[in-house]
Amino acid sequence: MKVAWSSALLLALAAESTVASSWFGTKAVYNKWHETELERWLSDHNIPYPKPADRKDLQNTVKQNWNAKIAQPYNDWSAPQLQTYLKQKGVQTQKVSDKNKDGLVKQVKGYWTESADSASNAYGSVQNWIFDSWTESQLKSFLDKNGIPAPQPRRRDTLLATARQNYASTAKKLNEYSAYPGSWLYESWSDSDLKEFLDARGVPVPQPSTRDKLVASVRRNSRLASLTLSEAAASASSSATAAKESLSDALLDSWSDSQIKEWADKNGIKVPQGSKRNELIALARKHRSQLVGDNPASSVSSAFGAATSNAKNEGSSVTEDAQLKSEDAFNQAIGTWSDSRLKAFLDARGVPAPQSGKKDELVKQVRLNKHKAATGFSAWTFDTWTVDNLKGYLSNQKNKAAKKSSASREDLVKAAQDSYSSASKSGGSNYASVTSYLAASTATAKDTTFDTWTDSELKAYLDSYGIKTYQGTKTNELKALARKNAQYFRYGTNSPGGSLWSSLSGSAQWVLNQLKIGAASGRKEGVKGGDAVKEAGTTATHRAGEAKQRASDKVKEEL
Structure with missing residues (x-):
């Protein structure tokens, strides 16, 4: 009894020690940070601090803002970002402005x-999650840049493990700090990589964009990206478990008595002589683990496991494959654009148009800059504004065009663009007034894009892209086509909002559908279903690899 009591006491003390250690560690994780890291964290979260500042002042400022920025970061999110998060959770919301987003925050x-x-606790071991949302190519580039031998075979999971293992030593080698990483971590990322990361997760890209601002935004949102992948993995795992249960039941119901006996013999399960069907099924269910592991369902089950068990590690690969399709669609779209629209795309990003003026050169430049962020506000800001938005802007600028009842939308766009160009050239308070108005109005203008446009306005807009429409095209079709091209014009190959989660969820759901098909069709079809899933997965992998190679060859050819 004394021994048992001593053991219990030791366990209790150990547990208390662990809790205390955890409590002190989590409450003061930033107390171990260098002054540079404290300043970096404050800058990343747009928190002002005195310069110069001593360590105590910095720590106190971080402490005052830590909970709000780390444990409840959603309070600072824009309405679209809040809606994107809720959409990932399966919650449908109505569009609201940033001024009226309290309900979204509560949700x-x-x-x-x-x-x-x-x-x-997570910020006590950054290396364990900071790489979670990196693509395979980004992990490989990180290792190459820092002279770290890439593991063989070069799969994402092995690259990820190697990056984590060498994180601290790499920072030390570079004389950098690693508790809260600096820009050194993203040296192998291009500006387009940084913007693409934000676009894929519905995070507003800083305007105007600089590399430092892009890195800060990626770093600030990396923890949320890791959590999103973890949730996707948990969801996939839960779905896999439920699917295996329902699959085994469905298969048993479809098997004949002789098939159940055959399976039992293969697995060394004794079947009493004269067993009735309900007894056979009960016996099979008792040995469900063998049922899932050694029958036609296993091929489907293992295929599902391959797609879901490592969802956290493979999520970025899924996104990469989806990105290939997105880039292919983008390339096809810009191939049909007019020269003026191609030049406008480059102009909106501050990229000089090729002097030759040839369409193939314009297309090449647009492809090369497909991930480049648009440079703040420009004359193209008004490209998709409604008549009411345009009149509101022109009235604010006291422009006479706003009062012309006969003015078409094209006339108003031209007047707004001219007004903006004039203000940007003159600068000063006039330009400050323009940008202030645009900052307050742009989000509202985007939310209502194309909703109130007439068919003639939609056709005129599409005509600016060189896209011809035929008589009888339905309004919804015109709007869909306009939105697609407008998205490409604004964001290149990416459109903001939940694409990562959608890729993961869509992948898992597709495999689940294959499981259901296999179960419903019985043993014979179960085999076919399993083979089909394997074959589809292999084919998808080959196609993705071929597509990547073609894209690489194409870029080399164009360069």
Whole structure:
């Protein structure tokens, strides 16, 4: 009894020690940071601090803002970002402006799972999650740039493990700090990589964009990206478990008595003589683990496991494959654009148009800059504004065009563009007034894009891209075509909002559908279903590899 009591006491003391250690560690994780890291964290989260500042002042400023920025970051999100998060959770919301987003914040809070302690603990071991959202090529580039031998075989999971293992030593080698990483971590990323990361997760790209601002935004959102992948993995795992259960039941119901006996013999399960069907099924269910592991369902089950068990590690690969399709669609679209629209795309990004003026040269430049962020506001800001938005802007600028009842949308766009160009050239308070108005109005203008446009306005807009429409095209079709090309014009190959989650969820759902098909069709079809899933997965992998190679060859050819 004394031994048992001593053991219990030791366990209790150990548990208490662990809790205490965890409590002190999570509450003061930033106390171990260097002054540079404290300043970096404050800058990343747009928190002002005195310069120069001593360590104590910096720590106190971080402490005052830590919980709000780390445990409840959604309070600072824009309305679209809040809606993107809720959409990932399967919650449908109505469009609201940033001025009226309190309801969205409350909804997000209800779905938020990370506590202050878990968030703080995470920042005690950044290397364990900072690489989660990196693509395979980005991990490989990081290793190459820092002279770290890439593992064999070069799969994403092995590259990820190697990057994590060498994170701290790489920072030390570069004389950098690693508790809260600096820009050194993203040296192998291009500006387009940084923007693409933000676009794929519905995070507003800083305007105007600089590399430092892009890095800060990526770094600030990397923890959320890791959590999103973790949730996707958990969801996929849960779906896999449920699918295996339902699959085994469905298969048993479809098997004949002789098929069940055959399976039992193969697995060394004794079947009493004269067993009735219900007894056979009960016996099979008792040995469900063998049923899932050694029958036609296993091929489907293992295929599903391959697609879902490592969802966290493979998520970025799924996104890469989806990106290939996106880039292919983008390339096809710009191939039909007019020269003026191609030049406008480059102009909106501050990229000089080729002097030759040839269409193939314009297309080449657009492809090369497909991930480049648009440079703040420009004359192209008004490209998709409604008549009411345009009149509001022109009235604010006291432009006479706003009062002309006969003015078409094209006339108003031209007047707005001219007004903006004039203000940007003159600068000063006039330009400041213009940018202030645009900052307050642009989000509203985007939310209502094309909703109130007439067919003639939609056709005129598409005509600016060189896209011809035929008589009888339905309004919804015109709007869909206009939105697609407008998205390409604004964001290149990416469109903001939940694409990562959609890729993961869509992949898991597709495999689940294959499982259901295999189960419903019985043993014979189960084999076919399993083979089909394997074959489809192999084919998809080959096609993705071929597409990547073609894209690489094409870029080399164009360069």
